[in-house]
Amino acid sequence: MISSYTFGIYPRSEELIEATRKNTENLDSLFQSETEGYISAQKNANLGFVSDPLLKWDDIFRPFSNLSEVTPTALNRIYEMNTFYRVLSFDGQDLVGGGNIVQSNLDSSLPKNKTAAIPEPFTFAELHTSNKFKRKEDFTINLAKMLRVEIDSLVESGFEAIQLLGPSIAYNKEVDFGIVSDALKIITDGLKAKTILHTYFGDVSKKIESLLNLPVSGLGFDITTTPASSIEKHSFSDKILTVGIINSFNTAIEKPQECIKQIDEINAKTKPKESYVSNNFDLEYVPKKFAMNKISILGEIARGAKDV
Amino acid sequence: MSKLFPTQEIGSLKKPADMLKKVKDPNVSDEEKIKARNDAALLNIKTLEDIGLDIVYDGEVRRVEMYEEPVRYVDGFEFAGRVRSWDNKYYNKARVVGPVAFKQNFHAEEFNFVKDNSDRELKVPVTGAYTLADWSYDEHYKSKDELVLALARNVVRPLVKDLVGLGAKIIQIDEPAATTHPTEMDIFRESINESVKGIDAKFVVHACFSGNDYKALAPQMPEIKAEQYTLEFANRDTWNIGLDDDTRKGFQVLKLFKEHGFEGEIGIGVSDVHVNEIESPELIRDRILYAAKALGDPTKVYVNPDCGLRTRTREVSFDKIRSIVKGAELAREEIK
Known part of the structure; x- marks a missing residue:
């Protein structure tokens, strides 16, 4: 058995979609009950870490629009x-928001073994703008400082693992790994929690060496875009x-036995320090009934795979 | 068309509220619903004609929307549920669970009605194979290429052929997803060419802007069997009057099309469909004149909004179209 978790935004049910469009009276209670339902589904699937389904988040960056300026x-x-996501324009003198931006947007009923996902600084800076920080490097570093305060707050309240979402690292052909590394160092230095950097929306086969040198506890790969054969060439000891x-x-549902075989093969070749399975990116790209099925399958794969 | 700078719509308009109320009401009879749809189509056709558009259609008033409408009538699809576009906006996304096949001409009634009620040139919008594939979950075909080509050959081509058989002379293949995956432009090109193979009509391709400023599309344009592209330009342009490159920065990519050897027509988007502000006729005039110069041939320039106007109110949409028609008149006067 290995461990497992999900990250990112989950899909809203048809009922909740309608409620958000019509702003019905029971909207808040629907959000709450659906959030609790997803948390229960993760617990029932015996996932190693449980995450908030982020149902109120319109996109993964939107809570940061609550920062001043x-x-x-x-x-x-x-x-x-x-x-589509909404581009945020950061126009203030500094970006620090007190460390409660993410925390205040997460459900309080998450169990002890909880994880949270936030965008990593390079991706954040790539997708948003700043009138204050004209140089991309300055913007990235200042976003990292802002995110560190958020992460400290999460860790203090018991989050054991932080997922750092870095799709731009995968998607962009050219990546300045020096900036990526400097920003991640700000986030992870001395942090008492696991940090896992997820790359998706692009093939990172040629970037794995650089990724392995980054100051994070672990790396997450989308094997629909980065072939397993590329990952298997590297040691994750x-x-x-x-x-x-x-x-x-x-919407095609994964076949657990085939997945278990694939995970065992990857782990045999890469010999990771720890092994996890997850979704490749936000489950909101499939409707709820498929997402629920996939959560259950994820747990089954984790239980079936050989311990490392 | 012999007239310079012919004006046209892209496709969708916001549906009239009274029609929507009637067609969604379970207590309204089928006959009344048919009448409500016909009345709404006629209203759109006559309004567009009265404003002075040269090429018209019915504002896609009978269609649910551009993806769900065709998918409802094609074998091999099953709806999976709604998936977010942005914020609280969702679309109904389908799974491909078997071989895709054309069942019936799902635009026949719509086309026949427009043909019977307008003397203007008609441009029929049809959702393209690449976009249908890109916006669906594929659980059946081995690759995206296979699905795209199956849709082109087995769904879009029979549909277009049937429409042409009914008398359609201009078909616009709507491909908003066309340039969203720059590495897949070869398959996009093949999908259009397979969709129109052996059919005698004028083909227009509508592709939305997707971040790479049509740079991925430009090299493919001479190889695609389309006489015209209707594209977005206004939403990246300035609102200042003028004909210099900086003022008309949204239209500079036109030069790239020419550099790549495209000699066909461009339906230039002169009105931003994402804002309520109405472009002045003088601004539209300058956008047209700049485009004519960039393409080196004013007869290659058609004039339209960037995209379908269904996200704007009907009042804003018709005001924008009015301004387009006036702007084209001003541009014609300048060219005389």
Whole structure:
């Protein structure tokens, strides 16, 4: 048996979608009951870490619009997806918001073994703008400082693992790993929690060496875009390896035995310090009934895979 | 068309509220619902004609929306549920669970009605194979390429052929997803060419802007069997009057099309469909004149909004179209 978790935004049910569109009286109670339902589903699947389904989050960056002097602006496509996020313009003198931006947007009923996901600084800076920090490096570093305060607050309240979402590292052809590393160092230095950097929306086969040198506890890969054969060429003896085996971009339900075999093969070749399985990116790209099924399958894969 | 700078719509308009109320009411008879749809279509056609558009259609008033409508009538699809576009906006996304196949011409009634009620040139919008594939979950085909080509050959081509058989002369293949995956432009090109193979009509391709400023599309354009592209430009342009490159920065990519050897027509988006402000006729005039110069041939320029106007109110949409028609008149006067 290995461990498991999910990260990112979950899909809203048809009932909740309608309620958000009509702003019905029972909207808050629907959000709450659906959040609790997803938390129960993760517990029932025996996932190693449980995450908030982030049902109120319109996109993974939106809570940060609550920082002072941050303005939501145009809609932008999320990479090559048919989904859009709101670009935030950071215009304040500094970005620190007191460390309660993420925490205040997470459900209080999460169990002890809880994890939270936030964008990593390089991706954050790539997808948003700042009138104050004109140089991308300055923007990235200042976002990292802001995120560190948020993460400290999460760790203090018991979050044992922090998922850092870095799709731009995968998607962008050119990545300045010096900046990525400097920003991650700000986030992870002395932190008493596991930090796992997830790359998706692009093939990172040629970037794995650079990724292995980053100051994070582990790396997560989307094996629909980065072939397992590329990952298997590397040793993960001093890193956690998370395989994003559940495909959030297709309704086809994974076959547990095939997945277990694949995970065992990857682990035999990479010899990771710790092994996890997860979704490849936000489950909100499939409707709820498929997401629920996939959570259950994820637990089954984790239970069936050989311990490392 | 012999006239310079012909004006046209892209496709969708916001549906009239009274029609929506009637067609959603379970207590309203089928006959009344048919009448409500016909009345709404006629209202759109006549309004667009009265404003002075040269090429018209019915504002896609009978269609649910551009993805769900065709998928309802194609074998091999099953709806999975709604998936977010942004914030609280969702679309109904389908799974491909078997071979895709054309069952019936789901635009026949719509086309026949428009044909019977307008003397203008008609441009029929049809959702393209690449976008249908890109916006669906594929659980059946081995690759995206296979699904795209199956949709092009087995769904879009028979549909287009049937529409042309009914008398359609201009078909616009709507491909908002066309440039969202720059590495898949080869398959997009093949999907259009397979969709129109052996059919005698004028083909227009509508592709939305997706971040790479059509740079991925430009090299493919001469190889795609389309006479015209209707594209977005206004939403990246300035609102200042003028004909210099900086003022008309949204239209500079036109030069790239020419550099890549495209010699066909461009339906230039001169009105931003994401804002309520109405572009002045003088601004539209300058956008047209800049485009004519950039393409080196004013006869290659058609004039339209960036995209369908269904996210704007009907009042804003018709005001924008009015301004487009006036702007085209001003541009014609300048060229005389």
